[in-house]
Amino acid sequence: MTLDKRSVHILNLFLDRDDFYTVQELSKKVGISRRTVYYDLKKINAWLSEHQLEKIQQQKGTGFYLKKSVKAEIPELINELDEWQYFHNKEERLALLAVKLMTDSQPLFVKDFMSLTRVSRGTVFSDLKMLKTELGEWSLILTYQHTDGYIIEGKESTKRSALVHYATNLISKDKWNDILLNINQISSIESKNLRYFNQHHLNQMKTVILNAETFLGNELTDETLHFLAIQLLILQQRIEQGNRVSVEESEKEVLKETKEFEAAYWISGQLKAEGVNLPEDEIYFLTMNLLGSRVNHSDYNEAKTEEMMELKKVIAKMVTDFQKYACVMLRQRNELEETLFTHLKPAYYRIKYDVEIHNNLTESVQEEYPEVYKLTAKVTSHLEALLNKSVGEQEIAYITIHFGGWLKKEGKRPKPRKRALIVCENGVGTSNILRVQLEELISSIDIVDNVSVRQFHQQSCSDVDVIFSTTPIQSSSIPVFVINPILNEKEKEYILRQFNLLSTNHDVEDANSISELINLVKKHATISDETALFHDLTKYFNLDSKEELKEFGKPMLKDLLTVDMIQMKDSVSNWEEAIEIAAEPLLHQNLITSDYVKAMISDVKNLGPYIVIAPRIAIPHSRPENGVNQVGLSMLQLKNSVSFSEQEKHKANLLFVLAAVDNETHLKALSQLTNMLSEDSNVDYLINASSKDEVIGLVDKYSN
Known part of the structure; x- marks a missing residue:
């Protein structure tokens, strides 16, 4: 057989x-x-x-x-088998259907798609329905006519972008050689019409593009080279089939002045030698794609066109706002702006000309760096304003990588994450509630699964670092935390203490002994700062707790902005006094030194009122090395505003002094603060609040 x-x-x-x-x-x-x-x-x-x-x-x-x-x-x-063919999954089948529809000049019916993908009629109908939805996101329409079969309608430039997307998805697979081999073996697709599924043709086009780098004066990334080769072969095929794009005359004048136009013109000459004539508009279309291509470097100082000078201004605004929203001061700001320019120059043209981008990292960036991604999305508003177009998630993810990399370059390395398992006897609903609570409490864990007690005893748990269980269970090698399904504040504190010591390679018993000692002290004395006492006792007993308990879990807004950190006054003499008074709670608790207060005032004098992030709101801060002992946040409410300059927009009624120990620990609390202050009604409420409890009530609402 x-x-x-x-x-x-x-x-x-x-x-x-x-x-x-x-x-x-x-x-x-x-x-x-x-x-x-x-x-x-x-x-x-x-x-x-x-x-x-x-x-x-x-x-x-x-x-x-x-x-x-x-x-x-x-x-x-x-x-030795007589016949074997690659079996396509759903994603590949959809891509094959899209490619077939946009490359075949003959009417296409269900039987053609059955022959192409080798699946049943019912599966083809299901795939076509899903493809129709996907194409709708490109503003393309999949229609059916009794005589002409299935066709895709829409702008030619959009069709090409979609075709590049689907072809690249196929060619980027781990076993793409097998896929390509079998695509070209399928009789219903003529390989002559699909050069981009042929390694020989791809290599030929890559050579042409590599030779054009001389005109570009730059080196394309390897991924871009592969991507451009596919784009160029698709462009060639679409032209041969009689499909054309058109470019406005005003845009041509701009494109003609670029090095990318020289490269596109040279490439057209190479294709002409092969018998392919590119119409003038197609050369400009190719220029757009070259402009949107990622490169290994860009000459920041040489880019002096009006368009690029405006882009530089936007980058400067983005970096300024990123520092403002993240409350960090980057030491090598100019170098960051030049690095961002290398990425944002092609991104600018991709967005402007609707050029397809292929970024498989988007979801992982959003999941791994949620705070940095959120801040990056906020500052890209400047780029959107320049282009009058929205910036997609894939582009934001690439920019996030640059900002995130720079934070790590100038700050601490992130803590290693731990894998956790939840064992719950009360069902999926309860275990999911517990999961949410734990993920909010400890940001450095990944909960790999929720299982029942029976499932726990049936499977191996060797790939997890810690187990959270709602019922007593035994594990010989993995620490087990027995907890209630709904956690109160005391239980959360207990879990954080134990987990903190676990993360520094100390036994859970150490945490228990410290907790018991603190409870003993509480019977005979009042403890003003239990967290600080826990930290000091840990150091005293040589447990080497290198960071505050709350810092390890990335504190929330309510963890930092407590009642004793809030002050209310009618007015102050000037902005210097405002900063000094606003910082007093942090000074009293030794979270900062007096040098930090001086540094904040000096920074405003040297750099201007950058701390006024919005009308009526200021966030004074400086670099951690200028006198920060521990992460903290204080607030000063002024009934009468204080001016940081002669401009009306630089008046502030609310001052939030931030003490950051690095570039990351404070981001969750800061993100929550930003969300709270983004509503004008909340700003009005805070300015008019008559008690600290009113402020705390609003803070708690946004500390999720």
Whole structure:
């Protein structure tokens, strides 16, 4: 017997896997039902038996696996099969349908798509429905006519962007050589119409682009080179099929002055030698794509066109606002602006000319650096104002990488994250509530799963660092925290203490002993600052707690802006006095030194009223090394505003003095403060508040 394409694909998955596959995993990877997975496994085992090889093994409660001795025999047998084809998952099928629709000049019907993807009629209809939704996001319309079949309608430039997107998704896969080989073997697609699915043609076009770097005066990134080669082959194909773009005359005048136009003109000459004539508008269209291409460096000082000078101003505003919102002062600001220019110059043209960008890091950036991403999204408003266009998530993610990298370059390395498991006997709903509480409490953990007590005893937990359980359980090697499903403040404090010591490689018993000692002291004396006492006792007993308990978990706004950090006054003599008074609570608790107050005043004198982030609001701050002992935040309310300059916009009624120990610890609290102050009604409320409790009530509302 011979194996079909899907069975060979499943068999190859086992060859590439050293451990087990569950039926659920195989179902998701291959895009078939569990029932079909079992059917295919039975077919594969029959084929293995026919070749005197051991079957795919099953271990109860774990999954299926293939023995190493069997793996060694299979590749040669697969090569001897009469026929095998790559089996496409849903994402690849949608990309194939889109490419087929935008490259074939003949009417296309369901039977053509069935032949292309080798799936059932029902699956094709399902895929077409999903593709129609995706194309709608490009402002493209998938329509069906009885005589002409399925067609995609919309602007030619948009079609090309979508075609680049789908083609790149296919070619960027880990096993793209296998995909390309089988695409070109499918009879319903003529390989002559799909040069970008041919390695030889791709390499030829890459050589042309590499030679054009002389005109660009710059080096393209490897990813960009590959991406441009696909774009250029698609452009060539669309022209041959009679599809054209048009560029406005006013835009041509601007494009003609760029080095990228010289490169595009030279490339057109190379293509002409191959028998391909690019119309004038297509050369300008190619120029747009070259302008939007990422490069390894840009000459900041040489970029002096009016357009680029405006972009430099925008970058300066973005850096200023980022420092303002993040309350950090970057030592090498000029170098950061030049680095950002290298990225933002092509990004500017991508956004301006609607050039497709391929960024697989967007989701991971949003998940790993949420605070920095949020601040970056805020400052990109300057770029949006310049272009009168919105900046997409993918572009924001790239800019976030630059800002985040710079923060780390000038600050501390982030703490290593720990993997945690929740064991809960009360069901999924309760465990999810607990999960939210723990993730809010400790920002440096990743909760990998919620399981029941029975599931806990049935599976291995060797890949987690800590377990949170709502019922007593035993684990020989992993610390277990037994907690209630709904945490009160005392329990949260207890968990933070234990977790803090765990993170510094000390036993949980150390935390218990310190907690017990503090409780003993409380019986006979009043403790004014329990957190500070915990910190000092930890140091006294040589437990080497290097950071404050609250700092480890990235404190929330309510952790920093407490009642004793709030002051209310009618007026002050001048802005210098305002800063001095606003900083007093931080000084009294030794969170800052007097040098820090002097530094804040000096910075305003030297740099101007940069601390006034919005009308009526100022956030005085300076660098950590100027006298910060511990992260902190204080507030001064003034009924009568104080002026930081002669301009009306630099008057402030609310001063929030920030003491940051590094470039990251304070970001969560600052983000919550920014959210609170973004509402004019909240600003009015804070200015008119008659008691500290009113302020605390609003602070608690935004400390989520």
